[in-house]
Amino acid sequence: MNIFQALREDHKKQRQLANALVRTSGDSKERHELFGQLAAELKSHAIAEERHFYVPLIEADETQEMARHGVAEHHEMDELMEKLESTDPSSPAWLATAKELRELIHHHLDDEEKDFFPQASDVLNPQEKTSLGGEFQEEKEEALHEVQ
Secondary structure (H helix, E strand, O other): OOOOHHHHHHHHHHHHHHHHHOOOOOOOOHHHHHHHHHHHHHHHHHHHHHHHHHHHHHHHHHHHHHHHHHHHHHHHHHHHHHHHHHHOOOHHHHHHHHHHHHHHHHHHHHHHHHHHHHHHHOOHHHHHHHHHHHHHHHHHHHHHHOOO
Protein backbone atom coordinates (compact mmCIF):
# COMPACT_ATOMS: atom_id res chain seq x y z
CA MET A 1 0.00 0.00 0.00
CA ASN A 2 1.45 3.37 -0.94
CA ILE A 3 1.27 6.49 1.21
CA PHE A 4 -1.76 7.89 -0.63
CA GLN A 5 -3.76 4.68 -0.22
CA ALA A 6 -2.87 4.48 3.47
CA LEU A 7 -3.86 8.10 4.09
CA ARG A 8 -7.13 7.76 2.17
CA GLU A 9 -8.04 4.71 4.26
CA ASP A 10 -7.50 6.75 7.43
CA HIS A 11 -9.38 9.71 6.00
CA LYS A 12 -12.44 7.55 5.46
CA LYS A 13 -12.43 6.56 9.17
CA GLN A 14 -11.99 10.17 10.26
CA ARG A 15 -14.90 11.38 8.14
CA GLN A 16 -17.15 8.61 9.46
CA LEU A 17 -16.24 9.28 13.10
CA ALA A 18 -16.62 13.06 12.77
CA ASN A 19 -20.01 12.67 11.06
CA ALA A 20 -21.21 10.20 13.70
CA LEU A 21 -20.00 12.41 16.55
CA VAL A 22 -22.13 15.40 15.54
CA ARG A 23 -25.21 13.16 15.35
CA THR A 24 -24.93 12.33 19.06
CA SER A 25 -26.76 14.25 21.74
CA GLY A 26 -26.28 15.13 25.37
CA ASP A 27 -23.81 13.67 27.83
CA SER A 28 -24.28 10.17 26.41
CA LYS A 29 -22.11 7.08 26.43
CA GLU A 30 -22.16 7.09 22.63
CA ARG A 31 -20.85 10.68 22.51
CA HIS A 32 -18.00 9.87 24.90
CA GLU A 33 -17.05 6.71 23.00
CA LEU A 34 -17.08 8.40 19.60
CA PHE A 35 -15.14 11.37 20.93
CA GLY A 36 -12.50 9.02 22.35
CA GLN A 37 -12.26 7.10 19.08
CA LEU A 38 -11.98 10.29 17.03
CA ALA A 39 -9.39 11.75 19.40
CA ALA A 40 -7.23 8.61 19.17
CA GLU A 41 -7.64 8.44 15.41
CA LEU A 42 -6.74 12.10 14.82
CA LYS A 43 -3.77 12.07 17.19
CA SER A 44 -2.22 8.84 15.88
CA HIS A 45 -2.85 9.86 12.28
CA ALA A 46 -1.24 13.28 12.79
CA ILE A 47 1.85 11.77 14.43
CA ALA A 48 2.40 9.31 11.58
CA GLU A 49 1.39 11.68 8.80
CA GLU A 50 3.64 14.48 9.94
CA ARG A 51 6.63 12.14 10.16
CA HIS A 52 6.07 10.05 7.03
CA PHE A 53 4.28 12.42 4.67
CA TYR A 54 4.85 16.05 5.65
CA VAL A 55 8.52 15.82 6.66
CA PRO A 56 9.59 14.45 3.26
CA LEU A 57 7.44 17.10 1.55
CA ILE A 58 8.87 19.95 3.63
CA GLU A 59 12.28 19.02 2.24
CA ALA A 60 11.12 19.76 -1.33
CA ASP A 61 10.72 23.43 -2.27
CA GLU A 62 7.57 22.88 -4.34
CA THR A 63 5.65 21.15 -1.52
CA GLN A 64 7.10 22.91 1.52
CA GLU A 65 4.30 25.46 1.91
CA MET A 66 1.47 22.94 1.59
CA ALA A 67 3.13 20.61 4.11
CA ARG A 68 3.45 23.44 6.61
CA HIS A 69 -0.19 24.34 6.01
CA GLY A 70 -1.21 20.75 6.72
CA VAL A 71 0.73 20.70 9.99
CA ALA A 72 -0.89 24.01 10.99
CA GLU A 73 -4.33 22.51 10.40
CA HIS A 74 -3.40 19.56 12.63
CA HIS A 75 -2.72 22.07 15.38
CA GLU A 76 -6.08 23.74 14.80
CA MET A 77 -7.77 20.34 15.20
CA ASP A 78 -5.81 19.72 18.40
CA GLU A 79 -7.06 23.03 19.78
CA LEU A 80 -10.67 22.17 18.98
CA MET A 81 -10.26 18.75 20.59
CA GLU A 82 -8.90 20.41 23.74
CA LYS A 83 -11.84 22.82 23.71
CA LEU A 84 -14.26 19.87 23.50
CA GLU A 85 -12.48 18.12 26.39
CA SER A 86 -13.02 21.17 28.61
CA THR A 87 -16.65 21.81 27.59
CA ASP A 88 -19.70 20.18 29.17
CA PRO A 89 -20.77 17.48 26.66
CA SER A 90 -24.45 18.29 27.25
CA SER A 91 -24.09 21.98 26.39
CA PRO A 92 -25.00 23.46 23.00
CA ALA A 93 -21.46 24.89 22.88
CA TRP A 94 -20.04 21.37 22.79
CA LEU A 95 -22.07 20.43 19.72
CA ALA A 96 -21.21 23.73 18.01
CA THR A 97 -17.50 23.06 18.55
CA ALA A 98 -17.88 19.44 17.39
CA LYS A 99 -19.48 20.72 14.17
CA GLU A 100 -16.64 23.21 13.73
CA LEU A 101 -14.17 20.34 14.18
CA ARG A 102 -16.03 18.19 11.65
CA GLU A 103 -15.89 21.01 9.09
CA LEU A 104 -12.16 21.50 9.68
CA ILE A 105 -11.54 17.76 9.35
CA HIS A 106 -13.46 17.61 6.07
CA HIS A 107 -11.70 20.73 4.77
CA HIS A 108 -8.27 19.36 5.70
CA LEU A 109 -8.90 15.94 4.17
CA ASP A 110 -10.35 17.43 0.99
CA ASP A 111 -7.31 19.75 0.68
CA GLU A 112 -4.97 16.83 1.04
CA GLU A 113 -6.76 14.56 -1.40
CA LYS A 114 -7.50 17.15 -4.08
CA ASP A 115 -4.47 19.45 -3.84
CA PHE A 116 -1.68 17.96 -1.74
CA PHE A 117 -1.71 14.41 -3.11
CA PRO A 118 -1.25 15.42 -6.78
CA GLN A 119 1.63 17.75 -5.86
CA ALA A 120 3.21 15.17 -3.56
CA SER A 121 2.86 12.53 -6.26
CA ASP A 122 5.07 14.65 -8.52
CA VAL A 123 7.73 15.00 -5.79
CA LEU A 124 7.89 11.44 -4.42
CA ASN A 125 9.24 8.61 -6.53
CA PRO A 126 7.44 5.23 -6.67
CA GLN A 127 9.76 3.62 -4.12
CA GLU A 128 9.27 6.50 -1.68
CA LYS A 129 5.50 6.29 -2.05
CA THR A 130 5.55 2.61 -1.16
CA SER A 131 8.08 2.81 1.67
CA LEU A 132 6.37 5.86 3.20
CA GLY A 133 3.05 3.99 3.07
CA GLY A 134 4.45 1.11 5.10
CA GLU A 135 6.26 3.42 7.53
CA PHE A 136 3.09 5.48 7.99
CA GLN A 137 1.01 2.39 8.78
CA GLU A 138 3.55 1.07 11.29
CA GLU A 139 3.88 4.43 13.04
CA LYS A 140 0.11 4.91 13.06
CA GLU A 141 -0.47 1.55 14.77
CA GLU A 142 2.21 2.24 17.39
CA ALA A 143 0.83 5.72 18.05
CA LEU A 144 -2.74 4.43 18.23
CA HIS A 145 -1.79 2.03 21.03
CA GLU A 146 -0.01 4.82 22.90
CA VAL A 147 -2.84 7.37 22.72
CA GLN A 148 -5.70 5.03 23.63
